[in-house]
Amino acid sequence: MSADAARDSLFGDAIASEDARPLSILPPLPEARQRAALARGEALMRALALVDEARADDDAEPGSDPAVRRLEAKVDLLVGLVGALMQRDQPADPVRPLDWSARGAAVSLGPDDTVPAVGDAVVLRLQPSDTLPEALLLPAHVLAIDSGPDGARAWLRFDPLPTGLEALLERHLFRLHRRAVAERRRQR
Template structure:
């Protein structure tokens, strides 16, 4: 598969965002239990991030209940704290390098450390927030590996993702896109 075909598979009609984040792909055998656990952790992380980030911009109106919003924020922060403590209890994994990437809820184009054969399965890891050093782990398959002057570019297709994880990922990328537009409109 070439880069143009992979681009259609990874982005298609989906909203795509360009970011510079700690990210990387780790090839590994397709273990359904491990992939399911990674999806559940990632879904919980995205849900908690959404509650924390969305509650920062809520305007007071007649439908807004400050008590419920505060409780949701507190619950989300406890979820994030629990995830961080669990991560610390696990063996220390090396941090992913910071890379410029383009991604959607379907997949990602990311610089790789080495060329990787199409069809290779593994886990794509990305730190979705600057303020939280926790990584999303998304199962992925290499669609294409294109080497140019800057090194290999990996085109990864996410999956299998649960419908709720795919939806949470779409919402996260929409918030990233919305922030990028707001940032570009700010006077300099």
């Protein structure tokens, strides 16, 4: 499949986001570990939705209680510290350009990265947000590879995701898209 066909397949009529996120492409997981990773991913995305939507509600209410805002700021700091502690002993994934939707992702790889072959089963390890610094593991297959002088771009179609995880991923991408549109409007 060509890169253009892969782009249309993954992003044609889907909500998508352009971002730079810590991520890696890994070999596939055994089935039991994959099921556990998808369940953990759903819990992560549910927690992220609660945090992001609560923060959006606070922005909409300028007269909210200052004591509650201070408490939320302390909780945010605590979450950041716990996340940093969790990642302290783990190697950090490099931050890479990423286009993604609930269907799949286009990932930029560096010149020194191992480039998977078209049709390979892989796992995309992706940190979806800085708010909760935990990785989401998404099983995928390589649709296309677009090679260039600065490296390659891998087009990955996610394997069928649990319905709840797919819905949460779509909500997350919608929030990212909405923030990007708002940021562009502010810059005008």
